[in-house]
Amino acid sequence: MNQEKKTKEKFWTKIWSNRSKGNFVLSDHEITHVKKLPGGWLLRHRFMAGKQFSRSGIIFIPDPEQIWKTDQIETKWERIFTERTPNYIAYTSRMKTPQGWVMKELLSTKRPFSREGTNCLTLTYIEDRDHQWKN
Numbered sequence: 001m002n003q004e005k006k007t008k009e010k011f012w013t014k015i016w017s018n019r020s021k022g023n024f025v026l027s028d029h030e031i032t033h034v035k036k037l038p039g040g041w042l043l044r045h046r047f048m049a050g051k052q053f054s055r056s057g058i059i060f061i062p063d064p065e066q067i068w069k070t071d072q073i074e075t076k077w078e079r080i081f082t083e084r085t086p087n088y089i090a091y092t093s094r095m096k097t098p099q100g101w102v103m104k105e106l107l108s109t110k111r112p113f114s115r116e117g118t119n120c121l122t123l124t125y126i127e128d129r130d131h132q133w134k135n
Contacts, residue, residue, distance in 0.1 A: 016031065016076075032046075040060055055121035059102060061098075075095060078093055099128075100126050
Protein backbone atom coordinates (compact mmCIF):
# COMPACT_ATOMS: atom_id res chain seq x y z
CA MET A 1 0.00 0.00 0.00
CA ASN A 2 1.39 3.39 -1.04
CA GLN A 3 1.00 5.94 1.74
CA GLU A 4 1.53 9.66 1.38
CA LYS A 5 4.22 11.15 3.54
CA LYS A 6 2.48 12.73 6.49
CA THR A 7 4.03 15.87 7.92
CA LYS A 8 3.00 18.47 10.46
CA GLU A 9 4.23 21.25 8.17
CA LYS A 10 1.43 23.17 6.50
CA PHE A 11 1.35 23.08 2.72
CA TRP A 12 -0.36 26.47 2.25
CA THR A 13 0.40 29.73 4.08
CA LYS A 14 -2.53 32.12 4.51
CA ILE A 15 -1.62 35.66 3.43
CA TRP A 16 -5.04 37.35 3.19
CA SER A 17 -8.65 36.96 4.26
CA ASN A 18 -11.61 39.32 4.33
CA ARG A 19 -13.29 37.36 7.14
CA SER A 20 -13.51 39.30 10.37
CA LYS A 21 -13.42 37.62 13.76
CA GLY A 22 -16.81 36.48 14.98
CA ASN A 23 -18.33 36.65 11.48
CA PHE A 24 -18.20 32.99 10.51
CA VAL A 25 -21.34 31.11 9.61
CA LEU A 26 -23.47 32.74 6.92
CA SER A 27 -21.29 35.46 5.46
CA ASP A 28 -19.53 35.20 2.10
CA HIS A 29 -15.77 35.39 2.48
CA GLU A 30 -12.54 35.05 0.53
CA ILE A 31 -9.10 33.74 1.47
CA THR A 32 -5.70 33.75 -0.28
CA HIS A 33 -2.84 31.28 0.34
CA VAL A 34 0.65 30.83 -1.14
CA LYS A 35 3.15 27.97 -1.43
CA LYS A 36 6.86 28.57 -2.17
CA LEU A 37 8.18 26.68 -5.21
CA PRO A 38 11.47 26.78 -7.11
CA GLY A 39 11.36 29.95 -9.24
CA GLY A 40 8.19 31.38 -7.75
CA TRP A 41 4.98 30.77 -5.85
CA LEU A 42 1.66 29.03 -6.18
CA LEU A 43 -1.16 31.37 -5.22
CA ARG A 44 -4.57 29.92 -4.34
CA HIS A 45 -7.64 32.08 -3.87
CA ARG A 46 -10.95 30.73 -2.57
CA PHE A 47 -14.43 32.18 -2.43
CA MET A 48 -16.85 30.71 0.12
CA ALA A 49 -20.58 31.41 -0.01
CA GLY A 50 -21.91 31.09 3.51
CA LYS A 51 -21.03 27.67 4.91
CA GLN A 52 -20.34 26.14 1.50
CA PHE A 53 -17.13 26.15 -0.52
CA SER A 54 -17.93 27.81 -3.84
CA ARG A 55 -14.94 28.49 -6.09
CA SER A 56 -11.15 28.21 -6.03
CA GLY A 57 -8.35 29.16 -8.41
CA ILE A 58 -4.60 28.43 -8.42
CA ILE A 59 -1.96 30.29 -10.42
CA PHE A 60 1.86 30.30 -10.61
CA ILE A 61 3.61 33.61 -9.88
CA PRO A 62 7.23 33.92 -11.08
CA ASP A 63 9.71 35.16 -8.47
CA PRO A 64 13.13 34.00 -9.76
CA GLU A 65 15.05 36.42 -7.49
CA GLN A 66 13.04 35.20 -4.47
CA ILE A 67 11.99 38.72 -3.50
CA TRP A 68 8.91 37.56 -1.60
CA LYS A 69 9.46 36.04 1.83
CA THR A 70 6.60 34.09 3.40
CA ASP A 71 6.50 36.25 6.53
CA GLN A 72 6.89 39.52 4.59
CA ILE A 73 4.33 39.16 1.80
CA GLU A 74 2.22 42.30 1.76
CA THR A 75 -1.10 41.32 0.27
CA LYS A 76 -3.70 43.80 -0.82
CA TRP A 77 -6.44 43.03 -3.30
CA GLU A 78 -7.29 46.35 -4.97
CA ARG A 79 -10.74 46.43 -6.54
CA ILE A 80 -10.46 48.17 -9.92
CA PHE A 81 -13.89 47.48 -11.46
CA THR A 82 -17.37 46.59 -10.20
CA GLU A 83 -20.52 45.97 -12.23
CA ARG A 84 -23.93 45.30 -10.67
CA THR A 85 -27.14 44.43 -12.47
CA PRO A 86 -30.37 42.85 -11.21
CA ASN A 87 -29.03 39.49 -12.47
CA TYR A 88 -25.38 39.45 -11.40
CA ILE A 89 -22.47 41.17 -9.71
CA ALA A 90 -18.98 41.12 -11.18
CA TYR A 91 -15.82 42.61 -9.82
CA THR A 92 -12.20 42.69 -10.89
CA SER A 93 -9.32 43.14 -8.45
CA ARG A 94 -5.55 43.13 -8.71
CA MET A 95 -2.70 42.28 -6.36
CA LYS A 96 0.89 43.47 -6.79
CA THR A 97 3.58 40.76 -6.99
CA PRO A 98 7.38 41.04 -7.37
CA GLN A 99 7.25 40.71 -11.18
CA GLY A 100 3.75 41.97 -12.04
CA TRP A 101 0.11 41.56 -11.03
CA VAL A 102 -2.40 38.83 -10.25
CA MET A 103 -5.86 39.67 -11.57
CA LYS A 104 -8.96 38.22 -9.91
CA GLU A 105 -12.44 38.31 -11.38
CA LEU A 106 -15.46 37.09 -9.45
CA LEU A 107 -18.89 36.82 -11.10
CA SER A 108 -21.92 35.82 -9.06
CA THR A 109 -25.49 35.23 -10.20
CA LYS A 110 -26.42 33.92 -6.78
CA ARG A 111 -28.71 36.03 -4.65
CA PRO A 112 -28.21 36.17 -0.87
CA PHE A 113 -29.79 33.21 0.96
CA SER A 114 -30.69 31.47 -2.32
CA ARG A 115 -29.55 28.07 -3.59
CA GLU A 116 -29.98 29.13 -7.21
CA GLY A 117 -27.31 30.81 -9.29
CA THR A 118 -23.59 30.30 -9.62
CA ASN A 119 -20.23 31.85 -8.75
CA CYS A 120 -17.25 32.00 -11.12
CA LEU A 121 -13.66 32.84 -10.12
CA THR A 122 -10.80 33.54 -12.54
CA LEU A 123 -7.12 34.28 -11.75
CA THR A 124 -4.68 35.64 -14.34
CA TYR A 125 -1.02 36.65 -14.01
CA ILE A 126 0.24 39.74 -15.88
CA GLU A 127 3.97 40.41 -16.15
CA ASP A 128 4.85 44.04 -15.39
CA ARG A 129 8.34 44.09 -13.83
CA ASP A 130 8.38 47.88 -13.33
CA HIS A 131 4.73 48.04 -12.18
CA GLN A 132 3.92 50.66 -14.80
CA TRP A 133 0.20 49.87 -14.77
CA LYS A 134 -1.30 52.60 -12.61
CA ASN A 135 -5.00 52.01 -13.45
